[in-house]
Amino acid sequence: MSYVYLYALLGVSLFVLGLNALIVHAHLLRKILAVNVMSTGVFLVLVALSSRNEEVLPDPVPHAMVITGIVVSVSATALALILMLKVNRATGKNELPDRGRD
Amino acid sequence: MERSRWLLPLLLMLCLGLGYTVLSMPEPVEGLPEMLVDNMEVAGVSNPVTAVLLNFRGYDTLLEMGVLLVALLGVWSLGGIPDYRESSPGLVLDIMSRQLVPVLILVAGYLLWVGADAPGGAFQAGSLLGAAGVLLLLCGWRIGNRCSGLPLRFLLILGLGMFVVAGTGLLLIGGEFLQYPSPVARELILMIEAAATLSIGATLAAMFLGSLPGGADK
Numbered sequence: 326m327s328y329v330y331l332y333a334l335l336g337v338s339l340f341v342l343g344l345n346a347l348i349v350h351a352h353l354l355r356k357i358l359a360v361n362v363m364s365t366g367v368f369l370v371l372v373a374l375s376s377r378n379e380e381v382l383p384d385p386v387p388h389a390m391v392i393t394g395i396v397v398s399v400s401a402t403a404l405a406l407i408l409m410l411k412v413n414r415a416t417g418k419n420e421l422p423d424r425g426r427d
Numbered sequence: 428m429e430r431s432r433w434l435l436p437l438l439l440m441l442c443l444g445l446g447y448t449v450l451s452m453p454e455p456v457e458g459l460p461e462m463l464v465d466n467m468e469v470a471g472v473s474n475p476v477t478a479v480l481l482n483f484r485g486y487d488t489l490l491e492m493g494v495l496l497v498a499l500l501g502v503w504s505l506g507g508i509p510d511y512r513e514s515s516p517g518l519v520l521d522i523m524s525r526q527l528v529p530v531l532i533l534v535a536g537y538l539l540w541v542g543a544d545a546p547g548g549a550f551q552a553g554s555l556l557g558a559a560g561v562l563l564l565l566c567g568w569r570i571g572n573r574c575s576g577l578p579l580r581f582l583l584i585l586g587l588g589m590f591v592v593a594g595t596g597l598l599l600i601g602g603e604f605l606q607y608p609s610p611v612a613r614e615l616i617l618m619i620e621a622a623a624t625l626s627i628g629a630t631l632a633a634m635f636l637g638s639l640p641g642g643a644d645k
Contacts, residue, residue: 333449341442348434370449377454384460385475389484392476392550393491396627399554400498403634407502410637 329377336369351420353409357402364398471612472543480548481616485605489594492587492623495630499583502634516566524566531559539624543613549586549620549627556628561635583633586626589619 343363347356368391376383413419463475463483470478480488516524535555542548570579593615594605602608607615 330450334446337445337449338442340445341438344441345434345438349431374449374452382460382464382475385463385479386459386484388476389479389487392480392548393488396550396554396631397491397494397498399631400495400634403631403637404498404501407505407637411505 329373332373333370333377336366336371336373339363339366339369342366351423353412353419353421354406357405357409360405361398361402364394368394469609469612471607471609471614471616474542474544474546474548476546477542477548477616477620480550481619482607482612485590485594488623489587489590489605492590492626495627496583496587499630499634502637503639506638521566524562528559528562531555531562535559535624535628539620540617542620543617549623552620552624553627554631556624557631557635560628560632564632564636579629579633582625582629584626586619586623589622593619 340363343359343361343366346359346362350356350359371387371391375385375387409419412421416422463479466483467473467475467478470482472478472482532555535552538547538555539549539552540547542552590605593607597606597608598604
């Protein structure tokens with residue numbers, strides 16, 4: 326019973342770690358990876374919480390959501406990577422311009 | 428820096444808050460899983476996840492196939508990467524891919540078939556097909572010009588198209604949209620899943636290529 330919550334808490338910490346990396350790093354590839362880590366955390370929380378009641382079967386609805394979510398996040402990552410390459414081509418840098426700092 | 432001093436405490440507070448929320452979440456309302464178990468005999472498949480994906484929440488899956496297609500359109504409309512440097516694959520990758528790709532296709536077919544009764548299904552099988560496509564692309568294989576036009580696009584829209592055709596057909600013969608009649612539910616789901624598997628695999632591999640296939644050869 327308790328290890329279900331262990332997985333859920335692991336998912337929460339993955340989410341927060343990814344959020345930290347998303348804020349701290351300026352490099353776009355690191356930002357994309359950070360968003361992926363965050364979504365992995367969300368998936369872990371969903372799957373863990375779906376099986377926390379031992380008397381009934383695990384709820385298949387979150388499982389179905391996670392399965393489709395993984396494929397959709399892969400495709401969103403592909404789109405983000407192409408956008409990153411386009412930014413690199415246009416500005417020569419792998420970062421978004423920061424008007425406040427320049 | 429002023430900003431980074433506040434970041435860590437804020438993130439720790441968020442982590443604690445989210446953790447507390449997860450731990451203190453009330454026990455699930457019993458209705459949904461039990462309703463599912465009660466309705467499993469009309470679902471046509473005995474794997475509850477597949478039943479949810481393809482039958483009870485078919486709208487979700489239909490729209491997710493649409494999301495995949497829109498993401499691919501986004502990738503294509505950005506024009507790709509012109510100076511994509513192609514390196515010749517090493518000997519190991521070249522030989523490995525010849526052994527692995529048939530196995531991947533076989534396992535994808537198995538996962539698709541077994542998805543009705545056990546863990547598996549269209550999305551897993553489609554990801555494996557996509558992986559096989561990525562492996563082939565890494566080895567320098569490109570889809571021929573003859574197939575990169577209409578046949579490829581047909582393959583890409585096959586999943587969404589099969590969903591829409593099945594739903595509309597049911598609507599026409601007097602049912603509800605995507606509400607399969609119980610006797611043919613299994614066959615309909617298998618048909619939609621097979622189409623979706625091919626589409627997902629082709630879409631993922633096409634996204635990896637990053638640009639319109641065939642455009643570079645012209």
